[in-house]
Amino acid sequence: MPAFEQLTRFLLVVALILGVCHLAGALCVRLRQPPVVGELAGALLLGPSLLGALAPGAHHALFTPALLTTIDLAGQLGLVVFMLLLGSELRTDLLDGDRRTVGLVVAGTITVPFAAGFGFAASVGEWFAPRGVPFAAYLVFFGLAISITAMPVLARILTDHRVEGSPTGTLALAVASIGDGLAWAILAVVLAAKGTGDPGTVVVRGLIAVVLLIVSFTLVRPALAAVLRRAGRRGTGERAIAAFLVTGAVAFAAATDAIGLHPVIGAFLFGVLLPRGQDVVTRAGSKLNDFAVVVLLPLFFASVGQKANFAAFGGREGWLLLGAGLAVAMLSKFAGTAGAATLAGKGRRQSLRLGALMNCRGITELVIANVGLQHGLITPLGYTVIVLIAVVTTAITGPLARLRAADEDLLPGVPPPVSSTRSAARAVPSRRT
Numbered sequence: 001m002p003a004f005e006q007l008t009r010f011l012l013v014v015a016l017i018l019g020v021c022h023l024a025g026a027l028c029v030r031l032r033q034p035p036v037v038g039e040l041a042g043a044l045l046l047g048p049s050l051l052g053a054l055a056p057g058a059h060h061a062l063f064t065p066a067l068l069t070t071i072d073l074a075g076q077l078g079l080v081v082f083m084l085l086l087g088s089e090l091r092t093d094l095l096d097g098d099r100r101t102v103g104l105v106v107a108g109t110i111t112v113p114f115a116a117g118f119g120f121a122a123s124v125g126e127w128f129a130p131r132g133v134p135f136a137a138y139l140v141f142f143g144l145a146i147s148i149t150a151m152p153v154l155a156r157i158l159t160d161h162r163v164e165g166s167p168t169g170t171l172a173l174a175v176a177s178i179g180d181g182l183a184w185a186i187l188a189v190v191l192a193a194k195g196t197g198d199p200g201t202v203v204v205r206g207l208i209a210v211v212l213l214i215v216s217f218t219l220v221r222p223a224l225a226a227v228l229r230r231a232g233r234r235g236t237g238e239r240a241i242a243a244f245l246v247t248g249a250v251a252f253a254a255a256t257d258a259i260g261l262h263p264v265i266g267a268f269l270f271g272v273l274l275p276r277g278q279d280v281v282t283r284a285g286s287k288l289n290d291f292a293v294v295v296l297l298p299l300f301f302a303s304v305g306q307k308a309n310f311a312a313f314g315g316r317e318g319w320l321l322l323g324a325g326l327a328v329a330m331l332s333k334f335a336g337t338a339g340a341a342t343l344a345g346k347g348r349r350q351s352l353r354l355g356a357l358m359n360c361r362g363i364t365e366l367v368i369a370n371v372g373l374q375h376g377l378i379t380p381l382g383y384t385v386i387v388l389i390a391v392v393t394t395a396i397t398g399p400l401a402r403l404r405a406a407d408e409d410l411l412p413g414v415p416p417p418v419s420s421t422r423s424a425a426r427a428v429p430s431r432r433t
Contacts, residue, residue, distance in 0.1 A: 010070060013062055014299070017071075020046055021298040032160075034153050036362055037395045039298055043305030044391075053311070068306055075303040077250075078296025079367060080267040081288055084249035086152065086364075087271020088285060090181050098171075101344040105175045108340025109333065109358050110147045110182060116332035117146030124321060128382030137194040140186070141377040145369060145386050146329045148183050150362025150394065151176035157360065157398055168350050172357045175337075180364065184268050187368065191261045191375060208259045216252075216273055224248075225275040232280040241284035245274070262371045297363070304366055304387060307373060312381040325385050326392060333359045333393075356400035365390040 021039040028038030045051060052059040121128060121142035129138045154176050158169040192205040231241060249267040256266030274281055313319050338355030342348070369386040372378040378386070 006066070009062070009064070010067060013067060013071070016062070017043070017046065017302045018295065018298055021301060022294075033395060033398050034156055034362070036153055037391060039301055040304070040366070040387075040391050040394075043298070043301035044308060044387075045305070046302060047305035047308060049305075049308065049310040052309075063306060068303070071299050071306075072303045074296065075300030076263065078292055078300045079264050079370075080249055080253045081246065081292040081296060082300075082363070083253075083264045083267035083367070084245060084271040085285055085289055085292070086180065087268040088274045088281070089151065090177055090272050098344075101171065101341075101346070102174050102178065104344040105171065105337060105340045105354065106178050106182075108336040108343075109149065109175055110179055110336075112336025112339070113147040113329065113332040114143040116328050117143035120146075120325060120328045124325075124382075127318075127321060128379055128385070130376050130379050133376050134194060137190055138377055140190050141368075141372050142382070142386075144183055144186055144190070145365055145372065146325075146332070146389075147179075148361055148365050148368060149176040149179055149333075149358050150360050150364040150390075151180050152364075153362035153394060154357060154360045154397070157357070160398075168353055168357075171341075172354055175354075175358065181272070183364075183368070184265060187371065188256075188261055188265050190377075191265070191371070192259075194375060194377065205260050209256075209261070212255065212259070213269075216269060221273045224273055228275055228278055228281055232278055236280065238280070238283045238287055241280050242287050245270075245281075245284055246288065262375070264367060264371065300370075301366075304370060307370075307380070308384040308387045309380065310384065312379075312384050318381060321381070322385050322388060326389055329361075329389050330359055330393060330396075353400075357397060359393045359400075360397040361390045362394045363390075 021042040022035075024038035024042030024045075025035030026038070028041075029035055046063075048059065118139050121139050125135065125138070128142065129135060151173065155173060158172065188209065192209060193202050227244075228241070231244075249270045252266035252270040253263035254266070256269070257263045313322065334355035336355075337358040338351040341351035341354045346354070366387060369378070369383055369390070372386075373380075373383045
C-alpha cells in the first residue's frame with residue numbers, strides 16, 4: 001500500500017476513534033457518569049465485539065494489523081503521559097490527619113479484594129491462566145487487578161458531588177493514592193520475577209531496579225526540585241516545562257522497559273519524583289493532561305477495545321465467569337473497605353459510602369490489564385473480563401456516590417486536596433484512572 005494511503009487510513013481511523021469516544025463520553029456526562037465510561041464503551045463498540053461482529057468487512061478494512069500496531073504505540077505514549085501525571089498526584093501529605101485510619105482502610109481495601117481475587121483466579125486458572133507462565137505470577141497479577149482503585153476518576157466523582165474536601169472525600173483520596181503507589185510497586189516485582197526460570201536473572205533485575213530507585217530518590221529527585229524551582233523563579237514558559245517533563249517520563253519509561261519491567265512503571269516513578277506544590281509543575285501538567293485526555297488516551301482505549309472480544313466468552317460458561325468475577329471484585333472491595341473503616345471507628349454510613357467509592361477502578365485497571373496481556377500474564381478471555389469489570393464498577397460508582405451521606409459529610413466550598421486530579425478525571429477526565 002502506498003505511503004499516502006496508509007497515512008489517509010490512519011488519519012481517518014483516528015478521527016473515527018476520537019469522534020466516537022468523545023461523543024459517547026459526552027452522552028455519559030448527560031447521564032451524570034464520568035466521561036471515561038462512555039469513551040471506554042465507544043472504544044469497545046469499534047472493536048471486534050460489535051463492529052467486527054456486525055460489519056466484519058468494514059472492521060478488517062479499517063483496523064488492519066499494521067494500523068493497530070501504530071495506534072497501540074500512540075496509545076502507549078498516552079499511557080506514559082498519564083502515568084507521569086498519576087505519579088505526580090501521589091499524595092502522602094493526606095496522611096497527616098489520621099495515619100491509623102488511613103493505614104487500616106488501605107490494608108482493608110487492598111488485602112481483602114487481593115485475597116479474593118487470588119482465590120478466584122486459582123479456581124478459574126483453566127480459562128484465565130496462559131500456558132507457560134508461572135502460576136504464582138498469574139495469581140498475584142489477577143489479585144492486583146481486582147484490588148485496584150482509580151484515583152483520578154474517583155477524584156472527579158467526588159468533585160462532581162462537592163465532597164472532595166469532606167472527611168469521606170479526603171479519606172477516600174488518601175487511601176486511593178497510597179493504594180495506587182503500592183499496586184505499581186507490586187506489579188513491578190511481578191514483572192521482574194516473571195518470564196524466567198533463572199533465579200540469577202531475577203536477582204539481577206531486582207538489583208538494577210533497586211539501584212534505579214536509589215539513584216532516583218537520592219540524585220534525580222533533588223535535582224528535579226532545584227531545576228524546577230529555578231525555572232519557576234525565571235518565569236520559564238509552561239510549554240518548555242511540559243516538554244521537560246515528558247522527556248524525563250519517556251526516558252524513565254525506556255529505562256524500566258530495558259530492564260524487563262513495563263514503561264508505565266518508569267513514567268509513574270518519574271511523576272513521583274516531581275516536587276509537590278510548585279505552580280509551574282501544576283500548570284505544565286494541566287497542559288499535558290489536556291492533550292492526553294483529548295487525543296492520546298482515546299487511542300489507548302481503542303487499543304483496549306480491539307483486544308477485548310466478547311466472542312472469547314464462547315457460550316454461557318464465559319458469561320458466568322464474568323458474572324462471578326464481577327461479584328468477587330465488587331463484594332470483596334466493598335467488604336474490605338467498609339469493614340476496615342468500621343474497625344477504624346468510622347460510622348456506618350461513612351464506612352458504607354467508602355466501600356462504594358473505592359470500587360471505582362477506571363483506567364488504572366485497564367492499564368494493569370494491558371500490561372498483563374502484553375507480558376502474557378492473562379488470557380484474552382481473562383483480559384476481556386477485567387476490562388468489563390473496570391467499565392461496570394466505574395459506571396456504578398457515580399450513582400452510589402449520589403446516595404446522600406450525613407449532612408456533616410457535605411462540605412461544599414472546601415478546596416480539593418488534589419488540585420490537578422480534577423482535570424485528569426475526564427480520562428483522568430479532567431484525569432481519570
